[in-house]
Amino acid sequence: ERRFSSIRYGYEILDRDNTPITDANNFNSIFDVSNINIPEGSGLWNTIALNAISEELGTKNRPGLPENTYTGNLDIHGVYASAELSVGKKWSLVPGFRVESFSQKVEYDVINISPVDPGFRNVYENIYLPSLNVRYAVNDDSNLRFGFSKTASFPEFKEVAPFVYEAVTIRVGGNPDLLGGLNGTGATYSDIYNFDLKYEWFLERGEILSLAAFSKIIKNPVNRVVAADATGTQRYFRTGEQADIYGVELEARKNLLSDSDDNPVLSFGLNAAYNYTTQDLKDIPAGTDNTFGTSFDRESDELEGASPFIINTDLNYSPVFGNYKPKATVVFSYFADRIFSLGAGSLGNIVEKSVPTLNFIWRNEIGEHFEANASVMNILNPNVSFVRENTGVGDIIIREYNLGVNFGLTLKYKF
Numbered sequence: 025e026r027r028f029s030s031i032r033y034g035y036e037i038l039d040r041d042n043t044p045i046t047d048a049n050n051f052n053s054i055f056d057v058s059n060i061n062i063p064e065g066s067g068l069w070n071t072i073a074l075n076a077i078s079e080e081l082g083t084k085n086r087p088g089l090p091e092n093t094y095t096g097n098l099d100i101h102g103v104y105a106s107a108e109l110s111v112g113k114k115w116s117l118v119p120g121f122r123v124e125s126f127s128q129k130v131e132y133d134v135i136n137i138s139p140v141d142p143g144f145r146n147v148y149e150n151i152y153l154p155s156l157n158v159r160y161a162v163n164d165d166s167n168l169r170f171g172f173s174k175t176a177s178f179p180e181f182k183e184v185a186p187f188v189y190e191a192v193t194i195r196v197g198g199n200p201d202l203l204g205g206l207n208g209t210g211a212t213y214s215d216i217y218n219f220d221l222k223y224e225w226f227l228e229r230g231e232i233l234s235l236a237a238f239s240k241i242i243k244n245p246v247n248r249v250v251a252a253d254a255t256g257t258q259r260y261f262r263t264g265e266q267a268d269i270y271g272v273e274l275e276a277r278k279n280l281l282s283d284s285d286d287n288p289v290l291s292f293g294l295n296a297a298y299n300y301t302t303q304d305l306k307d308i309p310a311g312t313d314n315t316f317g318t319s320f321d322r323e324s325d326e327l328e329g330a331s332p333f334i335i336n337t338d339l340n341y342s343p344v345f346g347n348y349k350p351k352a353t354v355v356f357s358y359f360a361d362r363i364f365s366l367g368a369g370s371l372g373n374i375v376e377k378s379v380p381t382l383n384f385i386w387r388n389e390i391g392e393h394f395e396a397n398a399s400v401m402n403i404l405n406p407n408v409s410f411v412r413e414n415t416g417v418g419d420i421i422i423r424e425y426n427l428g429v430n431f432g433l434t435l436k437y438k439f
Contacts, residue, residue: 025097026181029090032074036084043068060085094132096181101125106155113161120155124176126213128203130184137186141315145184145203147212151176166225177214179203179246183260186315193423194410195257201314202246202260210313211244211262230288233276240269245303247328250368251316258365258374259316267303267327289343296335301327305366318368325373331362349389357381364410372414374422379406393438401430 037043038061047053054068061067062085073088106120131144155173162168179202182189188197204210222236245267251259274296281290304324310317326332335358342351358380365374382403388396409424 025095027093027095028181028185028187029093030187031088032091033088034072034074036070036072038067038069092132092134092187094130094134094181094185094187096185097127097129098178098181099127100178104153116159116161118155118157120157122153122155124151124153125149126151126176126178128178128184128212130181130200130203132185132187132200134185134187136188138310138315141186141200141206145200147203147208149212151213162223165227166223169220169222169224171218171220171222173218175216175218177216177242177246179213179260183246186259188257191423195255196248197251197257197259199251199259199261199316201316202262205313206315207313214245215243217241228279229286230291231278233278234274236273236275238269238271238273240267242267242269242303242327245327247303247366248364249318249328249366250371250374251318259318261308261316261318263308263318263320263366264304264306267301269299269301269327269330271297271299273297283344287344289341291340291342293338293340294335295337297333299330299332299334301330301332303327320366320368321370325366326363328363328366331359331378333360334358347391351387351389353385353387355381355383355385367412367414372412375411375413375419377407377409377411379408380404381406395434395436395438397432397434397436399430399432401432402427403429405429 035055043054045054059068061070070084073083073086075089075091076083077087077089102122102124104120104122106118109117109119111117125148127146127148129144129146133143137143153174153176156171158170160168181198183198184200184202185198186200188195201210202212204212218238218240220236220238222234224232224234226232243266244262245264246260247263248258249261249263251257251261274294276294277291278293279288279291281288283289302324303326305320305322307319308314308317309319336356338353338355340351340353342349358378360378361375363373364376367373384400384403386398388398390396405426405428407424407426409421411419411421413419
């Protein structure tokens with residue numbers, strides 16, 4: 025269960041004509057607590073509660089009541105069975121079957137909602153989820169695996185509750201239509217069919233090399249899209265009938281240096297994946313069947329949130345000096361450009377640009393009780409940027425920032 029409420033406040037500038045603004049980028053010069061109008065006549069501004077507690081107390085410099093609330097409930101009950109079967113010396117089969125009942129309810133009272141919206145959604149579904157894993161032992165050091173499973177994806181409360189989260193340059197709100205639409209006849213969750221085929225080769229102790237091909241079929245996928253309203257609010261929609269994902273994945277772990285007992289001292293790890301995604305798009309008119317609407321000028325696009333290329337790699341150094349067992353790790357990760365929000369109408373997509381991340385972690389176990397750790401996170405400190413594509417004048421940056429470099433030092437004593 026999740027309970028949510030928000031209170032809105034505004035500012036009332038007392039003398040707009042004579043309030044000096046020496047630096048428009050220095051908000052503290054005006055909106056500092058020392059400038060609040062308490063006592064009356066001593067400050068530059070009042071705070072205004074947009075939903076007052078009472079008429080007697082008024083709205084100025086007082087607490088307010090929530091204007092947006094929602095309560096979300098999600099109950100999932102499941103039962104499953106599986107078996108592990110050996111067929112000769114080479115084959116191993118693991119069939120499984122899971123039955124889930126899921127109930128999701130959201131009640132809300134928010135501003136700027138359609139007058140015909142009932143203020144709640146309540147759904148109940150029984151879902152049947154088979155799975156099968158097959159392993160074929162090529163030899164003592166390598167396997168060939170095949171996997172199939174059906175899974176289900178339920179919308180998050182923030183995707184369903186129609187409250188709008190406002191950032192500096194972006195507004196994102198939920199959409200209760202994800203739970204069946206206004207008339208209750210639409211999809212309430214997404215069926216996902218997963219397929220993968222993997223070859224794995226165990227080189228030495230702690231070493232592996234594997235190559236996999238995979239595919240996913242998502243029925244009634246959910247995407248973040250710019251809704252058809254004057255505010256440019258992004259909302260979540262079931263934008264089509266199906267999304268398809270195809271990809272390959274490479275995983276490797278290799279010991280570069282070992283001690284006399286074959287324990288790894290220097291090791292390298294790599295995981296890289298390439299994804300191809302596509303989905304059909306359909307117009308969603310607001311009105312009888314939908315609280316919110318949107319439209320597209322194309323019939324298909326990539327899947328929102330899916331990066332076509334992802335890589336994670338690490339280098340570990342873990343020597344042993346008596347009771348001193350340090351471990352130093354350098355971790356690098358990267359994802360290619362990915363759609364943050366689908367553009368609707370003639371608007372282009374909002375794309376999150378690629379980001380490389382480099383971290384360093386140094387763990388020091390000293391004897392049985394002491395541990396001293398140091399870390400440097402986000403060493404490269406890259407720009408995190410979101411751009412609007414297909415504007416007619418090139419890509420336009422709509423949001424950009426840096427997360428900063430984080431240094432950490434900890435000392436632990438284990439009793």
